[in-house]
Amino acid sequence: MLEVRNLAKTYGAVVAVQDASLALTPGEIHALVGANGSGKSTVIKVLSGVVRPDRGSIRWNGAVINVASPRDARRHGIATAFQDFSLIPTLSSVENCALATRQPAKVVARWLDEALDGLGARFDVWAPVETLTVNHRMVLEFVKALAQNPQVLILDEITAALDQEQVDCLFGRVREQMSRRPVAVLVVTHRLSEVLQYCDRVTVMRDGRTVSEHPVTELSRTRLAELIVGEAEGSGSMDHAGTAPPVGEPHVAELVQVSGRHRVSDVTLAVRRQEVVGVSGLQGQGQDELLSLAALFDHPKKGEIRIHRRAEGESEGGRRTIVPRVSQREIARTVGYVSGDRAHRGVFYRRSLTDNLFAQAYAMQGMFSWISLSRITRQTREILERLHIQGHPEQRIETLSGGNQQRVIFGRLLLNPFTFVVLDDPTLGVDIHSRRAIHQLIRAHREGGTLVYSSDNDELIELCHRVAVMFEGRIVEEFTDHELTTSTLGHAMLGRTVQGRETR
Ligand SMILES: Nc1ncnc2c1ncn2[C@@H]1O[C@H](COP(=O)(O)OP(=O)(O)O)[C@@H](O)[C@H]1O
Ligand SMILES: [Mg+2]
Numbered sequence: 001m002l003e004v005r006n007l008a009k010t011y012g013a014v015v016a017v018q019d020a021s022l023a024l025t026p027g028e029i030h031a032l033v034g035a036n037g038s039g040k041s042t043v044i045k046v047l048s049g050v051v052r053p054d055r056g057s058i059r060w061n062g063a064v065i066n067v068a069s070p071r072d073a074r075r076h077g078i079a080t081a082f083q084d085f086s087l088i089p090t091l092s093s094v095e096n097c098a099l100a101t102r103q104p105a106k107v108v109a110r111w112l113d114e115a116l117d118g119l120g121a122r123f124d125v126w127a128p129v130e131t132l133t134v135n136h137r138m139v140l141e142f143v144k145a146l147a148q149n150p151q152v153l154i155l156d157e158i159t160a161a162l163d164q165e166q167v168d169c170l171f172g173r174v175r176e177q178m179s180r181r182p183v184a185v186l187v188v189t190h191r192l193s194e195v196l197q198y199c200d201r202v203t204v205m206r207d208g209r210t211v212s213e214h215p216v217t218e219l220s221r222t223r224l225a226e227l228i229v230g231e232a233e234g235s236g237s238m239d240h241a242g243t244a245p246p247v248g249e250p251h252v253a254e255l256v257q258v259s260g261r262h263r264v265s266d267v268t269l270a271v272r273r274q275e276v277v278g279v280s281g282l283q284g285q286g287q288d289e290l291l292s293l294a295a296l297f298d299h300p301k302k303g304e305i306r307i308h309r310r311a312e313g314e315s316e317g318g319r320r321t322i323v324p325r326v327s328q329r330e331i332a333r334t335v336g337y338v339s340g341d342r343a344h345r346g347v348f349y350r351r352s353l354t355d356n357l358f359a360q361a362y363a364m365q366g367m368f369s370w371i372s373l374s375r376i377t378r379q380t381r382e383i384l385e386r387l388h389i390q391g392h393p394e395q396r397i398e399t400l401s402g403g404n405q406q407r408v409i410f411g412r413l414l415l416n417p418f419t420f421v422v423l424d425d426p427t428l429g430v431d432i433h434s435r436r437a438i439h440q441l442i443r444a445h446r447e448g449g450t451l452v453y454s455s456d457n458d459e460l461i462e463l464c465h466r467v468a469v470m471f472e473g474r475i476v477e478e479f480t481d482h483e484l485t486t487s488t489l490g491h492a493m494l495g496r497t498v499q500g501r502e503t504r
Contacts (some may be wrong), residue, residue: 001025002047002078002152002184007056009042016042018208020056024152026182029174031195031216033188033228034205036403036431040188041083043205044156047186048080049073077151081141081158083188089130093140096129101147108147115143119169120283134161134341135283142170146177153177154186159194160429163283163455164493171198190431192224193458193486206230228432246465249273251308252449253294253420258303260289263473266303271420271449276442278464279453282493286473287453288424294451295337295422309334309419332360336418336448338410340428347405349398353389354380356397357411383411387437403434410438413445421445423452427459439463457489471495 007020017039024030032040045051047058049067057064060076067073073080079100080086087096093116098108112125121139123132129140138161145153153174159167171194177183187199195202196216203213204227212227219227249272258267263286271277281287292298293305339346348356357380380393387407389400397405406427413421426442427435442450442463454460460467466480469492477492479485 001061003059003062004043004047005057005059007043007046007053009039009046009051009053015208017046017053020205020208020210022186022203022210023213024184024186025201026151026184027178028200029171029178029185029187029198031187031189031199031202032205033190033192033195033202033224034431035228035433036401038205039208040205041156044080044082044154044186044188047073047078047152047154048082049078074148078154079145079148079150079152080154081138081145081156083156083158083160085137085141087129087137087141087144090128092128093123093125093132096140097144097147100144111147112143115147116140118173119143120163120166135163135166138162139166139170146173149177149181150183151181152184152186156188157190157429159187159189159191164457164490165282167194190429190435191456191458192221193456195224196221204228225432246272246274249275249449253308253451254304254306255294256304256306258293258300258305260286260293260298260473261301262286262289264289264293264300265473267473267475269451269468269475271451273449274446275466276450276452276464278460278467279451279470280457280460280467280489280493281470283455285470287470290470291422291424291451291453294420295335296331297337307334307420333416334419336413336416336421337424338412338421338426339424340406340409340426340430341424347397347409350396352394353384353391353397353400353408354393356408357383357415360412360415379415383414384408386414387411387441388433403430406430407434407437407441410441413441417447418445419448421448421450423450425453425455428455435459457486457493460484460489461486469493 002024004020004022007017009017020039020043022032022043032043034040042051046053047067049069049072052068058067059065065076067076094105094109094112097112098105101108109125116122116125116139119139121136123136129137132140138158142155142158159170162170174185189195199216201213201215202219204211251270252273253271255267255269259265267290279287279290293300296305296307346359348359354376358376377393384391389404389407391400397408400408410426423442426438439462452463461484466478467484467489468475469477469489471493472495476495479488
């Protein structure tokens with residue numbers, strides 16, 4: 001058994017970990033959960049010999065062991081896949097794995113392709129790691145840790161950038177390894193379904209402390225969420241769309257038999273005002289392209305896309321249609337687009353919160369030229385307050401946690417009464433508090449309708465009135481109400497039809 005006892009670590013005035021204790025048992029997958037900044041990564045860095053704690057001990061079967069460096073960690077059989085990567089960017093995947101496993105490059109090259117392929121990541125293993133996508137780097141980070149044949153395997157938010165199928169494969173590989181040797185596994189994830197589905201035991205962290213430990217079988221999803229945010233039992237903290245779909249509302253966006261240049265094929269989908277429509281699917285089924293067509297970034301090859309906007313001064317009944325060939329300015333004030341993908345969401349790290357909020361508005365030359373600086377500052381303050389972000393409008397965004405950065409970016413949606421909002425994986429890798437703030441923001445959007453893609457089916461179930469599932473470029477199923485469950489979505493994602501339902 002590997003134990004961490006009473007760990008503490010401060011960085012200057014920042015208390016990263018106050019008092020953390022954790023026990024990992026060989027043959028078990030142990031989840032470490034908690035909000036962003038609760039100290040999870042710091043505990044992991046101590047276990048990996050990357051960070052020296054101020055206080056506390058690490059014990060192996062009761063005896064104190066010294067993990068003063070990554071080398072010590074390796075000697076004790078501890079291998080870690082890090083959230084912020086341990087890969088050397090200028091070296092290839094083969095070279096990185098050769099360094100970690102002490103095997104010749106030739107040997108590594110032989111197994112690496114196959115290992116990556118098994119996790120749905122196909123790429124050139126001889127290319128420098130810096131040229132790889134985040135998804136591929138995460139998979140590589142995992143494969144590299146596993147290849148060290150560890151006694152203790154630690155995965156710090158590796159699954160955040162993976163799709164459902166890859167997550168399945170990853171835990172499959174972990175279990176396979178465990179069947180050969182009793183590995184103790186520690187997993188950090190924000191996705192509660194991963195904890196409930198794949199893990200045996202869970203430790204909860206809050207504000208630098210480990211507050212409790214539970215066998216997963218004793219926990220409901222709701223209870224687990226409550227433990228993370230620190231709410232009393234039964235206070236009903238789970239979010240659910242819950243409300244009936246807005247049937248009487250007019251359509252704000254219609255895609256009619258739309259095909260794209262790449263994958264999207266013959267998609268018909270409409271979104272009503274006040275409606276949140278989800279798009280689900282395994283990676284690469286055409287969701288990206290569908291979103292970019294719906295947001296009018298791309299022209300369809302076939303079919304028609306209509307976004308309806310009530311013109312100013314027009315009566316309730318009057319609507320107008322805008323189609324992809326209108327002016328950029330018209331599109332920008334009608335269709336809102338935000339991505340939760342850190343690489344693509346457009347965060348200007350060294351700029352202020354205000355600049356980050358107004359980035360799109362600034363870019364739309366002239367559109368906001370009539371707003372005074374004091375008004376911009378006032379608006380920024382209001383938005384920060386609404387999103388529960390402690391911060392000053394002039395503060396640089398890089399000083400906020402990842403989750404709070406994401407809230408600021410989604411705050412852009414509050415600047416303009418968009419008719420139609422397109423969201424790409426809105427809460428990718430953010431903690432439960434930020435996820436809630438972002439969900440509230442999405443649901444509070446009463447002026448228009450929303451189309452949202454998420455790599456997390458639970459998020460779609462929580463958030464959406466209706467979810468369309470894509471498979472090989474087409475929408476194969478749509479689910480609402482009681483039919484909208486993890487199991488129906490999961491089946492449809494694999495291109496299977498749900499029993500008793502007709503295929504379209
Ligand atoms: N190197 C560092 N310097 C200063 N503060 C840090 C450092 N590493 C972590 N922290 C702070 O310690 C707290 C816990 O961080 P971390 O362990 O990364 O949390 P988690 O992984 O749970 O999100 C956060 O407030 C973070 O800003
Ligand atoms: Mg972390």
